[in-house]
Amino acid sequence: MVALPLVWLADVLRATGLTVVETDGWRNRTATSGPLPDPVGVLEHHTATPASYENPAPSVQLCIDGRPDLAGPLCHAMIGFDGVVHMIAAGRANHAGRARASGPVPAGDGNILYVGFEWDYQGVDQGPSPEQYDAALEATRAVLNHLGSPMDAARGHKETSVTGKIDPGHVDMDQFRAQLGNRKQEDVMTPEQDAILRRLETELLGPRGPKGEIQGWQTDLGPRTIVAMLVDLVNEVVAKQQNPAAAAQAPAPDAEAIKAAFQALPPDQAAPLLAELVRIQQARQPTPEQYAQRSQP
Missing domain, CATH: 3.40.80.10 (Peptidoglycan recognition protein-like)
Known part of the structure; x- marks a missing residue:
């Protein structure tokens, strides 16, 4: 046809x-x-x-x-x-x-x-x-x-x-x-800038479906975007902080394994992941007012 x-x-x-x-x-x-x-x-x-x-x-x-x-x-x-x-x-x-x-x-x-x-x-x-x-x-x-x-x-x-x-x-x-x-x-983006932006979007959100919907990447838990997976990690950390007893029973994170996993990622995939981690960490930083309240007896 x-x-x-x-x-x-x-x-x-x-x-x-x-x-x-x-x-x-x-x-x-x-x-x-x-x-x-x-x-x-x-x-x-x-x-x-x-x-x-x-x-x-x-x-x-x-x-x-x-x-x-x-x-x-x-x-x-x-x-x-x-x-x-x-x-x-x-x-x-x-x-x-x-x-x-x-x-x-x-x-x-x-x-x-x-x-x-x-x-x-x-x-x-x-x-x-x-x-x-x-x-x-x-x-x-x-x-x-x-x-x-x-x-x-x-x-x-x-x-x-x-x-x-x-x-x-x-x-x-x-x-x-x-x-x-x-x-x-x-x-107005150049074609090169547009291509980079679309590639980063795909890496963070996963490939889109036939009607443009966000599908996420396939994981053992089902389709998940990189952002959603990072939120899951942060929620897990917060949950352990709120329940120290459960955290004590959980295995400690293997820092070397995490480092090796990042090193294994291609640079164009590691960069957006690290940027999102930085954004989440910045969002969790206490404000000056919160610091002041913590320092009060």
Whole structure:
């Protein structure tokens, strides 16, 4: 099977730090209403469905299946009220219809010209949440950078529609585009820095699952992250301090064995582990006020 043109989308979004959920079959999902996308811009929409932090993504299935009057998929990705991005389709999506020229993007078949993002909120009586808005900024910026397109190629459906669409409601697209272009240079990581950060994240949290969930490393006690294992160690030490009798019966830790275990670790694995140990130790240090209280008779 030939890969659809937007199969890269989840990886590009996840590389920004966004939480990405890959719905089943999204990489092979496409509409049959016309040619596949060859995008030069990103088009923002709202779903017109009320959403909340308790129910942040009620329209996922609607975006996949479509409506009675419009077959799905209805976008390429849907951004929940909580800022989580749900992957919908890697092929053609029926989100834009015929588009008029807007900014640097010419008129034409909007489903070819744009990657389509649906924001899951009602749009008339309800605007997007801050988390949703920020996620849309990150996602849009990442896609435009991947496409090699200017930030002005981010458009709202209300700017391209020939039928009077109003989405995304409660969003000033001029301000949105200005914010896309105002990212501080120091906030932009080089590819090398991004690779290092993702490697450290993997070493601390373990490999992620197929839907982006944290899985942890497999241990005799089940999946555990490095941070969780360190917390277990600290809790064990505290428990022994609180119960000296039990501690006296427990075997003393073998300092040489611990040292040998650290020496056996590759440097790029030992470094984050040691950094986390330092952080935990610093967090356990008494404050000056606590020291003063201890010194009082």
